[in-house]
Amino acid sequence: MVEIGYKLFTEAHSAPELVKNARLAEDAGFSFVSISDHYLPWISNHGHAGFAWCILGAVSQATSRVRVATGVTCPLVRYHxxxxxxxxxxxxxxxxxxFELGLGTGENLNEHVTGGIFPISEQLRLDMLREAVKIIRTLWKGEMQDYYGIYYTVDNARIYELPQELPEIRISAEGPMAAEVAGEIGDALIHFEQKPEEVIETFRASGGEGKSCMIETVVCYGRSEEEAKRTAYEWFPVAANKGELNWVVPTPTHFEQMQQMVTPEDVAKTVLCGPDPEKIIEKVGKFVDMGYDSVLIHQVGPEQEAFINLAHDVILPEFGIRPPRPEATGRMVPGPAR
Known part of the structure:
Protein backbone atom coordinates (compact mmCIF):
# COMPACT_ATOMS: atom_id res chain seq x y z
CA MET A 1 0.00 0.00 0.00
CA VAL A 2 1.26 3.48 -0.85
CA GLU A 3 2.17 5.82 1.97
CA ILE A 4 1.12 9.45 1.61
CA GLY A 5 2.94 12.30 3.32
CA TYR A 6 2.38 15.97 4.05
CA LYS A 7 4.95 18.72 3.36
CA LEU A 8 6.02 21.12 6.10
CA PHE A 9 7.10 24.12 4.02
CA THR A 10 9.31 26.24 6.27
CA GLU A 11 9.57 29.07 3.75
CA ALA A 12 5.87 29.94 3.86
CA HIS A 13 4.70 29.16 7.41
CA SER A 14 5.87 30.10 10.88
CA ALA A 15 7.44 27.54 13.20
CA PRO A 16 4.33 27.32 15.45
CA GLU A 17 2.11 26.84 12.39
CA LEU A 18 4.33 24.05 11.10
CA VAL A 19 4.22 22.23 14.43
CA LYS A 20 0.43 22.55 14.53
CA ASN A 21 0.10 21.33 10.95
CA ALA A 22 2.32 18.33 11.68
CA ARG A 23 0.00 17.34 14.51
CA LEU A 24 -3.07 17.83 12.32
CA ALA A 25 -1.48 15.78 9.54
CA GLU A 26 -0.86 12.93 11.98
CA ASP A 27 -4.46 13.08 13.21
CA ALA A 28 -5.73 13.09 9.63
CA GLY A 29 -3.90 9.84 8.86
CA PHE A 30 -0.86 10.94 6.86
CA SER A 31 1.92 8.36 7.11
CA PHE A 32 4.76 10.86 7.29
CA VAL A 33 5.67 14.54 7.19
CA SER A 34 8.72 16.02 5.49
CA ILE A 35 10.20 19.42 6.33
CA SER A 36 12.15 21.71 4.01
CA ASP A 37 15.49 22.98 5.31
CA HIS A 38 16.13 26.53 4.06
CA TYR A 39 18.06 29.56 5.25
CA LEU A 40 16.22 31.93 2.89
CA PRO A 41 12.75 31.76 1.39
CA TRP A 42 12.45 31.39 -2.36
CA ILE A 43 10.70 34.78 -2.58
CA SER A 44 10.47 37.48 0.07
CA ASN A 45 6.70 37.45 0.44
CA HIS A 46 6.93 33.91 1.80
CA GLY A 47 8.06 35.73 4.91
CA HIS A 48 9.51 32.72 6.74
CA ALA A 49 12.48 30.37 6.81
CA GLY A 50 12.65 28.98 10.32
CA PHE A 51 15.46 26.67 11.38
CA ALA A 52 14.21 23.22 10.46
CA TRP A 53 16.14 21.41 13.20
CA CYS A 54 14.51 23.45 15.98
CA ILE A 55 11.10 22.78 14.45
CA LEU A 56 11.91 19.07 14.26
CA GLY A 57 12.43 19.01 18.02
CA ALA A 58 8.99 20.51 18.57
CA VAL A 59 7.37 18.18 16.02
CA SER A 60 8.92 15.19 17.80
CA GLN A 61 7.00 16.11 20.95
CA ALA A 62 3.77 17.21 19.25
CA THR A 63 3.39 13.89 17.40
CA SER A 64 3.65 10.25 18.39
CA ARG A 65 2.99 8.10 15.34
CA VAL A 66 3.77 9.91 12.11
CA ARG A 67 7.27 9.49 10.62
CA VAL A 68 9.30 12.66 10.17
CA ALA A 69 11.94 13.43 7.54
CA THR A 70 14.08 16.28 6.32
CA GLY A 71 13.08 17.09 2.79
CA VAL A 72 15.89 17.78 2.17
CA THR A 73 19.02 18.85 4.05
CA CYS A 74 22.17 19.77 2.13
CA PRO A 75 25.38 18.67 3.93
CA LEU A 76 27.76 20.35 1.48
CA VAL A 77 28.52 24.00 2.34
CA ARG A 78 26.20 25.65 4.88
CA TYR A 79 26.32 22.57 7.11
CA HIS A 80 29.41 20.45 7.60
CA PHE A 99 13.04 9.89 11.87
CA GLU A 100 14.54 9.77 8.38
CA LEU A 101 17.39 11.90 7.05
CA GLY A 102 16.73 13.26 3.58
CA LEU A 103 19.85 14.62 1.87
CA GLY A 104 20.51 16.39 -1.40
CA THR A 105 22.92 18.72 -3.16
CA GLY A 106 20.96 21.85 -2.28
CA GLU A 107 20.66 25.25 -3.88
CA ASN A 108 22.90 28.30 -4.10
CA LEU A 109 20.06 30.25 -2.45
CA ASN A 110 20.84 28.64 0.90
CA GLU A 111 24.40 27.41 0.60
CA HIS A 112 26.14 30.69 -0.24
CA VAL A 113 25.08 32.49 2.95
CA THR A 114 28.09 31.41 5.04
CA GLY A 115 30.56 32.58 2.41
CA GLY A 116 31.27 29.21 0.87
CA ILE A 117 31.27 28.64 -2.86
CA PHE A 118 28.34 26.63 -4.16
CA PRO A 119 29.57 24.40 -7.01
CA ILE A 120 27.78 25.01 -10.28
CA SER A 121 28.88 21.58 -11.56
CA GLU A 122 26.33 18.90 -10.70
CA GLN A 123 29.03 16.23 -10.86
CA LEU A 124 31.12 18.09 -8.29
CA ARG A 125 28.12 18.52 -5.98
CA LEU A 126 27.39 14.80 -6.22
CA ASP A 127 31.02 13.94 -5.44
CA MET A 128 30.79 16.14 -2.34
CA LEU A 129 27.53 14.43 -1.37
CA ARG A 130 29.18 11.01 -1.64
CA GLU A 131 31.90 12.11 0.76
CA ALA A 132 29.41 13.78 3.10
CA VAL A 133 27.31 10.62 3.37
CA LYS A 134 30.44 8.57 4.03
CA ILE A 135 31.31 10.89 6.93
CA ILE A 136 27.80 10.74 8.37
CA ARG A 137 27.73 6.94 8.31
CA THR A 138 31.24 6.79 9.81
CA LEU A 139 30.29 9.04 12.72
CA TRP A 140 27.14 7.03 13.35
CA LYS A 141 29.37 4.06 14.20
CA GLY A 142 30.31 5.82 17.45
CA GLU A 143 33.78 6.06 19.01
CA MET A 144 36.31 8.75 18.08
CA GLN A 145 36.60 9.26 14.33
CA ASP A 146 38.99 11.09 12.02
CA TYR A 147 38.46 11.69 8.32
CA TYR A 148 40.67 13.52 5.85
CA GLY A 149 39.04 13.64 2.45
CA ILE A 150 39.04 15.70 -0.71
CA TYR A 151 36.33 18.10 0.46
CA TYR A 152 35.99 17.65 4.23
CA THR A 153 38.05 17.10 7.35
CA VAL A 154 36.82 15.52 10.57
CA ASP A 155 39.26 15.69 13.47
CA ASN A 156 38.70 13.82 16.75
CA ALA A 157 34.92 13.77 16.40
CA ARG A 158 32.54 11.51 18.26
CA ILE A 159 28.76 11.52 18.46
CA TYR A 160 27.75 10.57 21.98
CA GLU A 161 23.97 10.92 21.47
CA LEU A 162 23.27 7.98 19.17
CA PRO A 163 19.85 6.38 18.77
CA GLN A 164 19.32 2.65 19.16
CA GLU A 165 17.98 2.58 15.59
CA LEU A 166 19.90 4.69 13.08
CA PRO A 167 17.79 6.68 10.62
CA GLU A 168 17.68 5.76 6.97
CA ILE A 169 19.29 8.18 4.53
CA ARG A 170 17.03 9.11 1.62
CA ILE A 171 18.86 10.78 -1.27
CA SER A 172 17.25 13.41 -3.48
CA ALA A 173 17.54 13.06 -7.25
CA GLU A 174 16.18 15.46 -9.86
CA GLY A 175 17.65 13.65 -12.86
CA PRO A 176 19.37 10.43 -13.89
CA MET A 177 22.88 11.51 -12.83
CA ALA A 178 21.75 12.10 -9.25
CA ALA A 179 19.52 9.00 -9.34
CA GLU A 180 22.57 6.88 -10.09
CA VAL A 181 24.37 8.29 -7.04
CA ALA A 182 21.23 7.86 -4.93
CA GLY A 183 21.10 4.18 -5.81
CA GLU A 184 24.76 3.84 -4.91
CA ILE A 185 24.88 5.63 -1.53
CA GLY A 186 21.29 5.95 -0.32
CA ASP A 187 18.88 3.74 1.59
CA ALA A 188 15.99 5.28 -0.35
CA LEU A 189 15.10 7.81 -3.07
CA ILE A 190 13.19 11.08 -3.17
CA HIS A 191 12.33 12.69 -6.50
CA PHE A 192 10.65 16.03 -7.20
CA GLU A 193 8.49 15.14 -10.19
CA GLN A 194 10.57 16.38 -13.12
CA LYS A 195 11.48 13.00 -14.67
CA PRO A 196 9.66 10.42 -12.53
CA GLU A 197 9.96 7.39 -14.79
CA GLU A 198 13.57 7.93 -15.86
CA VAL A 199 14.72 8.67 -12.31
CA ILE A 200 13.11 5.62 -10.69
CA GLU A 201 14.44 3.31 -13.41
CA THR A 202 17.97 4.71 -13.08
CA PHE A 203 17.82 4.48 -9.28
CA ARG A 204 16.80 0.83 -9.38
CA ALA A 205 19.44 -0.04 -11.96
CA SER A 206 22.16 1.63 -9.86
CA GLY A 207 21.71 -0.27 -6.62
CA GLY A 208 18.24 0.90 -5.62
CA GLU A 209 16.30 -2.26 -6.41
CA GLY A 210 14.03 -3.05 -3.49
CA LYS A 211 14.60 0.32 -1.81
CA SER A 212 11.85 2.81 -1.02
CA CYS A 213 11.06 5.39 -3.71
CA MET A 214 9.33 8.64 -2.75
CA ILE A 215 8.08 11.42 -5.01
CA GLU A 216 7.04 14.92 -4.00
CA THR A 217 4.16 16.50 -5.91
CA VAL A 218 2.87 20.07 -5.58
CA VAL A 219 -0.83 20.94 -5.47
CA CYS A 220 -2.84 24.04 -4.69
CA TYR A 221 -6.27 23.16 -3.34
CA GLY A 222 -8.63 26.14 -3.48
CA ARG A 223 -12.26 27.14 -3.92
CA SER A 224 -11.88 27.49 -7.70
CA GLU A 225 -9.30 26.63 -10.31
CA GLU A 226 -8.65 30.29 -11.15
CA GLU A 227 -8.22 31.24 -7.50
CA ALA A 228 -5.86 28.32 -6.96
CA LYS A 229 -3.79 29.34 -10.00
CA ARG A 230 -3.40 32.86 -8.59
CA THR A 231 -2.40 31.45 -5.21
CA ALA A 232 0.13 29.05 -6.73
CA TYR A 233 1.66 31.89 -8.74
CA GLU A 234 1.89 34.10 -5.64
CA TRP A 235 3.23 31.40 -3.33
CA PHE A 236 5.25 29.05 -5.52
CA PRO A 237 6.30 30.65 -8.84
CA VAL A 238 9.56 28.66 -8.78
CA ALA A 239 7.56 25.70 -10.11
CA ALA A 240 7.61 27.33 -13.55
CA ASN A 241 11.38 27.83 -13.71
CA LYS A 242 13.24 25.60 -16.15
CA GLY A 243 16.55 23.79 -16.14
CA GLU A 244 19.12 24.56 -13.44
CA LEU A 245 17.77 27.99 -12.48
CA ASN A 246 16.37 27.02 -9.09
CA TRP A 247 19.69 25.51 -8.03
CA VAL A 248 22.03 28.35 -9.06
CA VAL A 249 20.11 31.61 -8.48
CA PRO A 250 21.45 33.18 -5.24
CA THR A 251 18.77 35.43 -3.67
CA PRO A 252 15.00 35.82 -3.26
CA THR A 253 15.24 39.04 -5.27
CA HIS A 254 16.47 37.07 -8.29
CA PHE A 255 13.60 34.60 -7.93
CA GLU A 256 11.17 37.52 -7.76
CA GLN A 257 12.64 38.85 -11.02
CA MET A 258 12.09 35.45 -12.63
CA GLN A 259 8.52 35.44 -11.33
CA GLN A 260 7.81 38.36 -13.65
CA MET A 261 8.78 36.17 -16.60
CA VAL A 262 6.12 33.53 -15.99
CA THR A 263 2.34 33.52 -15.62
CA PRO A 264 -0.16 31.72 -13.38
CA GLU A 265 -0.84 29.41 -16.32
CA ASP A 266 2.86 28.52 -16.51
CA VAL A 267 2.91 27.62 -12.82
CA ALA A 268 -0.29 25.58 -13.20
CA LYS A 269 1.46 23.35 -15.73
CA THR A 270 3.42 21.92 -12.79
CA VAL A 271 1.21 22.69 -9.78
CA LEU A 272 -2.15 20.91 -9.84
CA CYS A 273 -4.64 23.71 -9.08
CA GLY A 274 -8.30 23.63 -8.10
CA PRO A 275 -10.96 22.21 -5.80
CA ASP A 276 -11.31 18.72 -7.32
CA PRO A 277 -9.75 16.03 -5.09
CA GLU A 278 -10.25 13.42 -7.82
CA LYS A 279 -7.47 15.05 -9.83
CA ILE A 280 -5.11 14.73 -6.87
CA ILE A 281 -6.14 11.10 -6.42
CA GLU A 282 -5.53 10.44 -10.11
CA LYS A 283 -2.09 12.06 -9.96
CA VAL A 284 -1.06 10.05 -6.90
CA GLY A 285 -2.32 6.89 -8.59
CA LYS A 286 -0.10 7.51 -11.62
CA PHE A 287 2.97 7.72 -9.40
CA VAL A 288 1.98 4.52 -7.65
CA ASP A 289 1.69 2.81 -11.03
CA MET A 290 5.24 3.95 -11.82
CA GLY A 291 6.50 2.17 -8.72
CA TYR A 292 6.68 4.95 -6.12
CA ASP A 293 5.71 3.56 -2.71
CA SER A 294 5.55 6.98 -1.02
CA VAL A 295 3.98 10.20 -2.30
CA LEU A 296 4.64 13.48 -0.51
CA ILE A 297 1.99 16.13 -1.18
CA HIS A 298 3.02 19.77 -0.92
CA GLN A 299 -0.08 21.94 -0.53
CA VAL A 300 0.75 25.48 -1.65
CA GLY A 301 -0.91 28.48 -0.05
CA PRO A 302 -2.77 29.42 3.13
CA GLU A 303 -5.41 26.67 2.98
CA GLN A 304 -3.42 24.10 4.93
CA GLU A 305 -6.12 23.05 7.38
CA ALA A 306 -8.74 22.79 4.64
CA PHE A 307 -6.42 20.58 2.61
CA ILE A 308 -5.63 18.36 5.59
CA ASN A 309 -9.36 17.90 6.17
CA LEU A 310 -9.84 17.09 2.48
CA ALA A 311 -7.10 14.50 2.67
CA HIS A 312 -8.68 12.94 5.77
CA ASP A 313 -12.13 12.81 4.20
CA VAL A 314 -11.44 11.94 0.56
CA ILE A 315 -7.85 11.46 -0.58
CA LEU A 316 -6.34 9.12 2.02
CA PRO A 317 -9.33 6.73 2.20
CA GLU A 318 -9.08 6.29 -1.57
CA PHE A 319 -5.72 4.58 -0.96
CA GLY A 320 -6.90 2.52 1.99
CA ILE A 321 -5.46 4.88 4.60
CA ARG A 322 -7.63 5.39 7.66
CA PRO A 323 -6.60 7.54 10.61
CA PRO A 324 -6.86 6.12 14.12
CA ARG A 325 -10.12 6.79 15.92
CA PRO A 326 -10.11 10.24 17.62
CA GLU A 327 -10.40 8.66 21.04
CA ALA A 328 -7.17 6.76 20.36
CA THR A 329 -5.16 10.00 20.30
CA GLY A 330 -7.41 12.31 22.23
CA ARG A 331 -7.36 14.81 19.37
CA MET A 332 -9.58 15.69 16.48
CA VAL A 333 -8.76 17.42 13.21
CA PRO A 334 -10.39 20.85 13.55
CA GLY A 335 -12.27 22.27 10.63
CA PRO A 336 -15.68 22.45 9.04
CA ALA A 337 -18.26 19.80 9.74
CA ARG A 338 -17.76 16.77 7.56
Missing amino acids: PAIVAQAAATAATMMPGR
Whole structure:
Protein backbone atom coordinates (compact mmCIF):
# COMPACT_ATOMS: atom_id res chain seq x y z
CA MET A 1 0.00 0.00 0.00
CA VAL A 2 1.26 3.48 -0.85
CA GLU A 3 2.17 5.82 1.97
CA ILE A 4 1.12 9.45 1.61
CA GLY A 5 2.94 12.30 3.32
CA TYR A 6 2.38 15.97 4.05
CA LYS A 7 4.95 18.72 3.36
CA LEU A 8 6.02 21.12 6.10
CA PHE A 9 7.10 24.12 4.02
CA THR A 10 9.31 26.24 6.27
CA GLU A 11 9.57 29.07 3.75
CA ALA A 12 5.87 29.94 3.86
CA HIS A 13 4.70 29.16 7.41
CA SER A 14 5.87 30.10 10.88
CA ALA A 15 7.44 27.54 13.20
CA PRO A 16 4.33 27.32 15.45
CA GLU A 17 2.11 26.84 12.39
CA LEU A 18 4.33 24.05 11.10
CA VAL A 19 4.22 22.23 14.43
CA LYS A 20 0.43 22.55 14.53
CA ASN A 21 0.10 21.33 10.95
CA ALA A 22 2.32 18.33 11.68
CA ARG A 23 0.00 17.34 14.51
CA LEU A 24 -3.07 17.83 12.32
CA ALA A 25 -1.48 15.78 9.54
CA GLU A 26 -0.86 12.93 11.98
CA ASP A 27 -4.46 13.08 13.21
CA ALA A 28 -5.73 13.09 9.63
CA GLY A 29 -3.90 9.84 8.86
CA PHE A 30 -0.86 10.94 6.86
CA SER A 31 1.92 8.36 7.11
CA PHE A 32 4.76 10.86 7.29
CA VAL A 33 5.67 14.54 7.19
CA SER A 34 8.72 16.02 5.49
CA ILE A 35 10.20 19.42 6.33
CA SER A 36 12.15 21.71 4.01
CA ASP A 37 15.49 22.98 5.31
CA HIS A 38 16.13 26.53 4.06
CA TYR A 39 18.06 29.56 5.25
CA LEU A 40 16.22 31.93 2.89
CA PRO A 41 12.75 31.76 1.39
CA TRP A 42 12.45 31.39 -2.36
CA ILE A 43 10.70 34.78 -2.58
CA SER A 44 10.47 37.48 0.07
CA ASN A 45 6.70 37.45 0.44
CA HIS A 46 6.93 33.91 1.80
CA GLY A 47 8.06 35.73 4.91
CA HIS A 48 9.51 32.72 6.74
CA ALA A 49 12.48 30.37 6.81
CA GLY A 50 12.65 28.98 10.32
CA PHE A 51 15.46 26.67 11.38
CA ALA A 52 14.21 23.22 10.46
CA TRP A 53 16.14 21.41 13.20
CA CYS A 54 14.51 23.45 15.98
CA ILE A 55 11.10 22.78 14.45
CA LEU A 56 11.91 19.07 14.26
CA GLY A 57 12.43 19.01 18.02
CA ALA A 58 8.99 20.51 18.57
CA VAL A 59 7.37 18.18 16.02
CA SER A 60 8.92 15.19 17.80
CA GLN A 61 7.00 16.11 20.95
CA ALA A 62 3.77 17.21 19.25
CA THR A 63 3.39 13.89 17.40
CA SER A 64 3.65 10.25 18.39
CA ARG A 65 2.99 8.10 15.34
CA VAL A 66 3.77 9.91 12.11
CA ARG A 67 7.27 9.49 10.62
CA VAL A 68 9.30 12.66 10.17
CA ALA A 69 11.94 13.43 7.54
CA THR A 70 14.08 16.28 6.32
CA GLY A 71 13.08 17.09 2.79
CA VAL A 72 15.89 17.78 2.17
CA THR A 73 19.02 18.85 4.05
CA CYS A 74 22.17 19.77 2.13
CA PRO A 75 25.38 18.67 3.93
CA LEU A 76 27.76 20.35 1.48
CA VAL A 77 28.52 24.00 2.34
CA ARG A 78 26.20 25.65 4.88
CA TYR A 79 26.32 22.57 7.11
CA HIS A 80 29.41 20.45 7.60
CA PRO A 81 28.55 16.72 7.32
CA ALA A 82 29.71 16.16 10.91
CA ILE A 83 27.10 18.66 12.15
CA VAL A 84 24.36 17.00 10.10
CA ALA A 85 25.40 13.61 11.51
CA GLN A 86 25.05 14.94 15.06
CA ALA A 87 21.74 16.74 14.39
CA ALA A 88 20.18 13.71 12.73
CA ALA A 89 21.34 11.35 15.47
CA THR A 90 19.80 13.60 18.11
CA ALA A 91 16.54 13.91 16.18
CA ALA A 92 16.38 10.12 15.90
CA THR A 93 16.69 9.78 19.69
CA MET A 94 13.69 12.13 20.04
CA MET A 95 11.59 10.02 17.64
CA PRO A 96 12.69 6.39 18.00
CA GLY A 97 12.10 4.60 14.72
CA ARG A 98 10.31 7.63 13.23
CA PHE A 99 13.04 9.89 11.87
CA GLU A 100 14.54 9.77 8.38
CA LEU A 101 17.39 11.90 7.05
CA GLY A 102 16.73 13.26 3.58
CA LEU A 103 19.85 14.62 1.87
CA GLY A 104 20.51 16.39 -1.40
CA THR A 105 22.92 18.72 -3.16
CA GLY A 106 20.96 21.85 -2.28
CA GLU A 107 20.66 25.25 -3.88
CA ASN A 108 22.90 28.30 -4.10
CA LEU A 109 20.06 30.25 -2.45
CA ASN A 110 20.84 28.64 0.90
CA GLU A 111 24.40 27.41 0.60
CA HIS A 112 26.14 30.69 -0.24
CA VAL A 113 25.08 32.49 2.95
CA THR A 114 28.09 31.41 5.04
CA GLY A 115 30.56 32.58 2.41
CA GLY A 116 31.27 29.21 0.87
CA ILE A 117 31.27 28.64 -2.86
CA PHE A 118 28.34 26.63 -4.16
CA PRO A 119 29.57 24.40 -7.01
CA ILE A 120 27.78 25.01 -10.28
CA SER A 121 28.88 21.58 -11.56
CA GLU A 122 26.33 18.90 -10.70
CA GLN A 123 29.03 16.23 -10.86
CA LEU A 124 31.12 18.09 -8.29
CA ARG A 125 28.12 18.52 -5.98
CA LEU A 126 27.39 14.80 -6.22
CA ASP A 127 31.02 13.94 -5.44
CA MET A 128 30.79 16.14 -2.34
CA LEU A 129 27.53 14.43 -1.37
CA ARG A 130 29.18 11.01 -1.64
CA GLU A 131 31.90 12.11 0.76
CA ALA A 132 29.41 13.78 3.10
CA VAL A 133 27.31 10.62 3.37
CA LYS A 134 30.44 8.57 4.03
CA ILE A 135 31.31 10.89 6.93
CA ILE A 136 27.80 10.74 8.37
CA ARG A 137 27.73 6.94 8.31
CA THR A 138 31.24 6.79 9.81
CA LEU A 139 30.29 9.04 12.72
CA TRP A 140 27.14 7.03 13.35
CA LYS A 141 29.37 4.06 14.20
CA GLY A 142 30.31 5.82 17.45
CA GLU A 143 33.78 6.06 19.01
CA MET A 144 36.31 8.75 18.08
CA GLN A 145 36.60 9.26 14.33
CA ASP A 146 38.99 11.09 12.02
CA TYR A 147 38.46 11.69 8.32
CA TYR A 148 40.67 13.52 5.85
CA GLY A 149 39.04 13.64 2.45
CA ILE A 150 39.04 15.70 -0.71
CA TYR A 151 36.33 18.10 0.46
CA TYR A 152 35.99 17.65 4.23
CA THR A 153 38.05 17.10 7.35
CA VAL A 154 36.82 15.52 10.57
CA ASP A 155 39.26 15.69 13.47
CA ASN A 156 38.70 13.82 16.75
CA ALA A 157 34.92 13.77 16.40
CA ARG A 158 32.54 11.51 18.26
CA ILE A 159 28.76 11.52 18.46
CA TYR A 160 27.75 10.57 21.98
CA GLU A 161 23.97 10.92 21.47
CA LEU A 162 23.27 7.98 19.17
CA PRO A 163 19.85 6.38 18.77
CA GLN A 164 19.32 2.65 19.16
CA GLU A 165 17.98 2.58 15.59
CA LEU A 166 19.90 4.69 13.08
CA PRO A 167 17.79 6.68 10.62
CA GLU A 168 17.68 5.76 6.97
CA ILE A 169 19.29 8.18 4.53
CA ARG A 170 17.03 9.11 1.62
CA ILE A 171 18.86 10.78 -1.27
CA SER A 172 17.25 13.41 -3.48
CA ALA A 173 17.54 13.06 -7.25
CA GLU A 174 16.18 15.46 -9.86
CA GLY A 175 17.65 13.65 -12.86
CA PRO A 176 19.37 10.43 -13.89
CA MET A 177 22.88 11.51 -12.83
CA ALA A 178 21.75 12.10 -9.25
CA ALA A 179 19.52 9.00 -9.34
CA GLU A 180 22.57 6.88 -10.09
CA VAL A 181 24.37 8.29 -7.04
CA ALA A 182 21.23 7.86 -4.93
CA GLY A 183 21.10 4.18 -5.81
CA GLU A 184 24.76 3.84 -4.91
CA ILE A 185 24.88 5.63 -1.53
CA GLY A 186 21.29 5.95 -0.32
CA ASP A 187 18.88 3.74 1.59
CA ALA A 188 15.99 5.28 -0.35
CA LEU A 189 15.10 7.81 -3.07
CA ILE A 190 13.19 11.08 -3.17
CA HIS A 191 12.33 12.69 -6.50
CA PHE A 192 10.65 16.03 -7.20
CA GLU A 193 8.49 15.14 -10.19
CA GLN A 194 10.57 16.38 -13.12
CA LYS A 195 11.48 13.00 -14.67
CA PRO A 196 9.66 10.42 -12.53
CA GLU A 197 9.96 7.39 -14.79
CA GLU A 198 13.57 7.93 -15.86
CA VAL A 199 14.72 8.67 -12.31
CA ILE A 200 13.11 5.62 -10.69
CA GLU A 201 14.44 3.31 -13.41
CA THR A 202 17.97 4.71 -13.08
CA PHE A 203 17.82 4.48 -9.28
CA ARG A 204 16.80 0.83 -9.38
CA ALA A 205 19.44 -0.04 -11.96
CA SER A 206 22.16 1.63 -9.86
CA GLY A 207 21.71 -0.27 -6.62
CA GLY A 208 18.24 0.90 -5.62
CA GLU A 209 16.30 -2.26 -6.41
CA GLY A 210 14.03 -3.05 -3.49
CA LYS A 211 14.60 0.32 -1.81
CA SER A 212 11.85 2.81 -1.02
CA CYS A 213 11.06 5.39 -3.71
CA MET A 214 9.33 8.64 -2.75
CA ILE A 215 8.08 11.42 -5.01
CA GLU A 216 7.04 14.92 -4.00
CA THR A 217 4.16 16.50 -5.91
CA VAL A 218 2.87 20.07 -5.58
CA VAL A 219 -0.83 20.94 -5.47
CA CYS A 220 -2.84 24.04 -4.69
CA TYR A 221 -6.27 23.16 -3.34
CA GLY A 222 -8.63 26.14 -3.48
CA ARG A 223 -12.26 27.14 -3.92
CA SER A 224 -11.88 27.49 -7.70
CA GLU A 225 -9.30 26.63 -10.31
CA GLU A 226 -8.65 30.29 -11.15
CA GLU A 227 -8.22 31.24 -7.50
CA ALA A 228 -5.86 28.32 -6.96
CA LYS A 229 -3.79 29.34 -10.00
CA ARG A 230 -3.40 32.86 -8.59
CA THR A 231 -2.40 31.45 -5.21
CA ALA A 232 0.13 29.05 -6.73
CA TYR A 233 1.66 31.89 -8.74
CA GLU A 234 1.89 34.10 -5.64
CA TRP A 235 3.23 31.40 -3.33
CA PHE A 236 5.25 29.05 -5.52
CA PRO A 237 6.30 30.65 -8.84
CA VAL A 238 9.56 28.66 -8.78
CA ALA A 239 7.56 25.70 -10.11
CA ALA A 240 7.61 27.33 -13.55
CA ASN A 241 11.38 27.83 -13.71
CA LYS A 242 13.24 25.60 -16.15
CA GLY A 243 16.55 23.79 -16.14
CA GLU A 244 19.12 24.56 -13.44
CA LEU A 245 17.77 27.99 -12.48
CA ASN A 246 16.37 27.02 -9.09
CA TRP A 247 19.69 25.51 -8.03
CA VAL A 248 22.03 28.35 -9.06
CA VAL A 249 20.11 31.61 -8.48
CA PRO A 250 21.45 33.18 -5.24
CA THR A 251 18.77 35.43 -3.67
CA PRO A 252 15.00 35.82 -3.26
CA THR A 253 15.24 39.04 -5.27
CA HIS A 254 16.47 37.07 -8.29
CA PHE A 255 13.60 34.60 -7.93
CA GLU A 256 11.17 37.52 -7.76
CA GLN A 257 12.64 38.85 -11.02
CA MET A 258 12.09 35.45 -12.63
CA GLN A 259 8.52 35.44 -11.33
CA GLN A 260 7.81 38.36 -13.65
CA MET A 261 8.78 36.17 -16.60
CA VAL A 262 6.12 33.53 -15.99
CA THR A 263 2.34 33.52 -15.62
CA PRO A 264 -0.16 31.72 -13.38
CA GLU A 265 -0.84 29.41 -16.32
CA ASP A 266 2.86 28.52 -16.51
CA VAL A 267 2.91 27.62 -12.82
CA ALA A 268 -0.29 25.58 -13.20
CA LYS A 269 1.46 23.35 -15.73
CA THR A 270 3.42 21.92 -12.79
CA VAL A 271 1.21 22.69 -9.78
CA LEU A 272 -2.15 20.91 -9.84
CA CYS A 273 -4.64 23.71 -9.08
CA GLY A 274 -8.30 23.63 -8.10
CA PRO A 275 -10.96 22.21 -5.80
CA ASP A 276 -11.31 18.72 -7.32
CA PRO A 277 -9.75 16.03 -5.09
CA GLU A 278 -10.25 13.42 -7.82
CA LYS A 279 -7.47 15.05 -9.83
CA ILE A 280 -5.11 14.73 -6.87
CA ILE A 281 -6.14 11.10 -6.42
CA GLU A 282 -5.53 10.44 -10.11
CA LYS A 283 -2.09 12.06 -9.96
CA VAL A 284 -1.06 10.05 -6.90
CA GLY A 285 -2.32 6.89 -8.59
CA LYS A 286 -0.10 7.51 -11.62
CA PHE A 287 2.97 7.72 -9.40
CA VAL A 288 1.98 4.52 -7.65
CA ASP A 289 1.69 2.81 -11.03
CA MET A 290 5.24 3.95 -11.82
CA GLY A 291 6.50 2.17 -8.72
CA TYR A 292 6.68 4.95 -6.12
CA ASP A 293 5.71 3.56 -2.71
CA SER A 294 5.55 6.98 -1.02
CA VAL A 295 3.98 10.20 -2.30
CA LEU A 296 4.64 13.48 -0.51
CA ILE A 297 1.99 16.13 -1.18
CA HIS A 298 3.02 19.77 -0.92
CA GLN A 299 -0.08 21.94 -0.53
CA VAL A 300 0.75 25.48 -1.65
CA GLY A 301 -0.91 28.48 -0.05
CA PRO A 302 -2.77 29.42 3.13
CA GLU A 303 -5.41 26.67 2.98
CA GLN A 304 -3.42 24.10 4.93
CA GLU A 305 -6.12 23.05 7.38
CA ALA A 306 -8.74 22.79 4.64
CA PHE A 307 -6.42 20.58 2.61
CA ILE A 308 -5.63 18.36 5.59
CA ASN A 309 -9.36 17.90 6.17
CA LEU A 310 -9.84 17.09 2.48
CA ALA A 311 -7.10 14.50 2.67
CA HIS A 312 -8.68 12.94 5.77
CA ASP A 313 -12.13 12.81 4.20
CA VAL A 314 -11.44 11.94 0.56
CA ILE A 315 -7.85 11.46 -0.58
CA LEU A 316 -6.34 9.12 2.02
CA PRO A 317 -9.33 6.73 2.20
CA GLU A 318 -9.08 6.29 -1.57
CA PHE A 319 -5.72 4.58 -0.96
CA GLY A 320 -6.90 2.52 1.99
CA ILE A 321 -5.46 4.88 4.60
CA ARG A 322 -7.63 5.39 7.66
CA PRO A 323 -6.60 7.54 10.61
CA PRO A 324 -6.86 6.12 14.12
CA ARG A 325 -10.12 6.79 15.92
CA PRO A 326 -10.11 10.24 17.62
CA GLU A 327 -10.40 8.66 21.04
CA ALA A 328 -7.17 6.76 20.36
CA THR A 329 -5.16 10.00 20.30
CA GLY A 330 -7.41 12.31 22.23
CA ARG A 331 -7.36 14.81 19.37
CA MET A 332 -9.58 15.69 16.48
CA VAL A 333 -8.76 17.42 13.21
CA PRO A 334 -10.39 20.85 13.55
CA GLY A 335 -12.27 22.27 10.63
CA PRO A 336 -15.68 22.45 9.04
CA ALA A 337 -18.26 19.80 9.74
CA ARG A 338 -17.76 16.77 7.56
